[in-house]
Amino acid sequence: MNVKVWAALFLLILPGGLTAQGFAGLGTKAEGFALPDPAHIFDFPADHGAHPDYRLEWWYLTANLQGIDGRAYGVQWTLFRSALAPEAGTGWSSPQIWLAHAALTTPEAHFVDERLSRGGVGVAGVTATPFRAWMDHWSMTSDATEGDALDSLALRADGPGFAYDLKLIADGPLIFHGDAGFSVKSREGQASHYYSQPFYRLSGLITFDDTRVAVTGTAWLDREWSSQPLAADQSGWDWFALRFDTGDKMMVFRLRDTEDGYRSGTWISADGTTATLSHNQIRMTPLDHVHIAARQIPVRWTVTVPSRDVHVTVAALNPHSWMDTSIPYWEGPVTLSGSHPGHGYLEMTGYWVHRPNS
Numbered sequence: 001m002n003v004k005v006w007a008a009l010f011l012l013i014l015p016g017g018l019t020a021q022g023f024a025g026l027g028t029k030a031e032g033f034a035l036p037d038p039a040h041i042f043d044f045p046a047d048h049g050a051h052p053d054y055r056l057e058w059w060y061l062t063a064n065l066q067g068i069d070g071r072a073y074g075v076q077w078t079l080f081r082s083a084l085a086p087e088a089g090t091g092w093s094s095p096q097i098w099l100a101h102a103a104l105t106t107p108e109a110h111f112v113d114e115r116l117s118r119g120g121v122g123v124a125g126v127t128a129t130p131f132r133a134w135m136d137h138w139s140m141t142s143d144a145t146e147g148d149a150l151d152s153l154a155l156r157a158d159g160p161g162f163a164y165d166l167k168l169i170a171d172g173p174l175i176f177h178g179d180a181g182f183s184v185k186s187r188e189g190q191a192s193h194y195y196s197q198p199f200y201r202l203s204g205l206i207t208f209d210d211t212r213v214a215v216t217g218t219a220w221l222d223r224e225w226s227s228q229p230l231a232a233d234q235s236g237w238d239w240f241a242l243r244f245d246t247g248d249k250m251m252v253f254r255l256r257d258t259e260d261g262y263r264s265g266t267w268i269s270a271d272g273t274t275a276t277l278s279h280n281q282i283r284m285t286p287l288d289h290v291h292i293a294a295r296q297i298p299v300r301w302t303v304t305v306p307s308r309d310v311h312v313t314v315a316a317l318n319p320h321s322w323m324d325t326s327i328p329y330w331e332g333p334v335t336l337s338g339s340h341p342g343h344g345y346l347e348m349t350g351y352w353v354h355r356p357n358s
Contacts, residue, residue: 033086033227036191038182044174045149047193048223049128050081052088052096057081057225059126059133059140061155062241062345063166063202064333065217072317073206073215074105074333074345075164077140077157079126079133081119094120100135102157104164104208105321105332111208113159114325148174150197150221155204163207168219172199173272177251178264183224185255186234186262192226198241198249198268218243220345233257236350238284240303240314240334244342246270250310252282252303256350267308281307290319295351297322297330302338312338314346 034053051057058080065073084095096119104111115135117124124135131142131149137156144152153168175196177183183194200219205212220241239253247270255262263284265277282305286298299319304311314334321332329349336342 033083035228036182036193036226038179040182040193042181042195045128045131048131048149050126051225052083053086054225055083055227060222061140061219063217063219064243064343064345065206065215067213067215069213071107072333074317075166075206076101076103076331077155079124079135089120091120092118094118096120098124098135100124100138101323101325102138102159103323103331104162104206105318106208107318109208110318110321110332111159111162112323112325161209164204166202166204168200168202170197170199171201175266175268175274177266178276184264185230190228190230192224194224196223196251197221230255236348239347240344242336242342242344244336244340246340250305252277252284254284277305281305292320292322293324293328297348297351310340312336312340316346
């Protein structure tokens with residue numbers, strides 16, 4: 001049975017199944033699971049590991065690359081954990097389900113692979129000490145000898161037509177979003193614990209279509225866990241991780257709903273100091289769409305934060321960066337022009353049907 005079939009079965013047994021509202025079941029009820037607590041005090045390295053009493057969690061890395069050939073590329077490596085019950089379990093009886101995505105984007109092509117495993121059998125998982133996240137031979141492994149476990153990582157994955165082997169070194173601190181890592185996602189108060197390491201410099205090799213390219217670049221790792229991060233009327237999100245040529249960075253997102261959406265973000269100065277961006281400070285407007293998989297996907301945007309004098313146009317490196325996985329979404333590298341030139345990554349979920357005002 002191939003991974004698509006296994007993944008389809010996985011989605012059927014998720015709490016609430018898969019609906020347009022509940023991307024990966026995120027908007028369904030969470031009885032029995034832990035809920036994010038604004039009083040949570042982060043504990044490292046333990047919080048780099050798994051939290052099986054929460055329903056959903058991810059280790060999510062995106063990277064903007066520059067090849068020795070002078071071309072731009074992008075890489076994604078993601079490990080998701082979803083729980084059928086709030087416990088770790090052992091062996092095949094474990095209620096923990098692991099799903100991994102890997103992608104490599106060029107200006108002309110987008111390579112994607114997906115893997116799925118039950119927890120407790122050693123095929124996939126995360127250990128905090130030493131830090132290691134893996135699915136089969138895909139891995140994100142710390143080789144830091146001092147400081148934070150995420151300060152130095154080796155990243156590997158491969159799939160049909162592509163592979164990458166990268167070394168990442170962080171030259172800045174962990175960043176905590178929202179209120180000290182308590183990130184609110186709706187007017188009703190749904191939230192997650194959310195922090196990032198956006199200061200990676202990287203080097204290594206990518207391979208695609210039998211071509212090997214030495215690359216350098218930057219990377220951004222997101223860590224997030226929750227049990228019910230979407231409200232009942234939210235259909236999906238648009239997430240921007242933007243890196244400006246000034247050295248400053250900005251993360252902003254919009255949770256789409258039946259009204260004006262819910263927006264939030266974080267301004268990250270070059271020295272690592274942060275400021276929370278509120279709903280009314282952020283504007284994001286789709287400009288151009290492409291038709292992918294019977295969906296209209298916005299691939300060029302304006303993002304405006306007047307309080308920071310930011311007015312940028314965000315454009316996809318490859319407009320067809322469609323993640324044709326069991327839960328489909330768009331994810332790819334972007335370039336920035338306007339007040340703050342630079343580059344970054346864009347993720348868009350929940351575009352199930354065309355909505356003219358999305």
